[in-house]
C-alpha cells in the first residue's frame with residue numbers, strides 16, 4: 516500500500532490504495548474513487564436497476580477521449596483511489612439502526628423488506644458486498660474532498676435508505692453514513708455537511724437521517740426533485756424544491772441557482788456531498804423531467820464551480836439513472852466526473868494541494 520504523504524490520517528480507514536500519481540502532481544483531474552466491487556459480478560440482465568452501470572461508467576471514463584483545455588482526458592486506472600471493501604463496522608450504526616444493519620448483513624431481512632427495496636430473493640444477499648464497497652467509496656471521497664478540495668466516486672447516492680429500512684433500490688444510506696462519520700469524528704474538519712441532492716427522486720431517506728438528534732442542524736439536505744415522482748410520500752428536507760413534470764433546462768437552472776445559494780448561505784456547511792443523479796434527463800425511463808445532456812452538464816458545472824468557488828470541499832457521487840441503453844447511461848454518468856476534472860484544471864486545484 517502506498518499512502519500519499521499529503522493524505523491525513525482520517526482517510527486511512529477507507530483507503531486500500533493510493534494512485535501512482537498523487538493529486539498534487541496531477542494537473543489533469545481531481546481525486547477519483549473507484550472499486551470493481553461497486554458492480555456485482557453477476558446480476559440479472561433484465562433487472563430494473565442497471566447494476567453494471569458503475570463498471571460501465573468507469574470503463575467509459577478510462578477509454579473515451581474527451582477534449583479538454585489541456586488535451587484529452589482519459590482516466591488512467593492507475594490514477595484512481597481504491598476504497599477498502601467495507602468501512603469499519605461501527606460506522607454503520609449509528610446512524611443506521613443496529614438491528615436493521617445486522618439483519619441486512621446476515622441476509623435475514625424479511626421478504627417484504629427485500630421487496631420494498633426492490634432486490635427480491637437472493638439478490639438482497641448479492642448486494643451486501645457492493646453496498647459496503649460503495650459506502651467505503653463515499654467516505655473516502657468525502658475525506659479526499661476535505662484534503663484536496665474536490666473528489667468524486669463512481670458510485671454512491673443511495674438516498675432512499677432510512678435509519679431502519681431500505682427502499683427504492685437502496686439498502687444503506689452512503690450519504691448519511693459518510694456525513695455522520697465526518698460530523699462525529701473530532702479529527703475530521705467537518706461539523707456541518709450539506710447534501711445537495713439533484714437526483715430526480717426526493718432524498719427522503721437522507722432527510723429522515725437529518726432529523727436524528729445527533730445529526731439535527733449538522734446534516735443539512737437540499738433536494739430538487741420531481742413533485743409527481745417517487746417517493747409519493749415526501750419527507751421534509753432542510754430545503755425542498757419540487758419541480759413540475761416536464762420541467763426543462765431553463766426552469767431547472769432557475770430553480771437550482773437560488774436554492775443552492777440559500778442552502779450554502781444559511782447552512783454554512785464545512786463540506787458538500789453532491790448527488791449528481793442523471794434521472795432528471797428527458798431520456799430517462801423514470802425521470803418525468805426534460806433536461807437535455809447539455810443542461811445536465813451545465814447543472815453539474817454550476818454546482819461544483821459554485822461550491823468549490825466558495826472554498827467548500829465538494830465530494831460528488833453518481834446517483835440514479837435508468838436509461839436501458841447502458842452505453843448511453845455510462846456516458847451520462849461520466850459527465851459529473853468530467854465537469855469535476857474541468858473545475859480541477861481551470862482552478863489549478865492541484866497547485867493548491869501541493870502545500
Ligand SMILES: [Zn+2]
Nearest residue numbers: 714715716835
Ligand atoms: Zn433517482
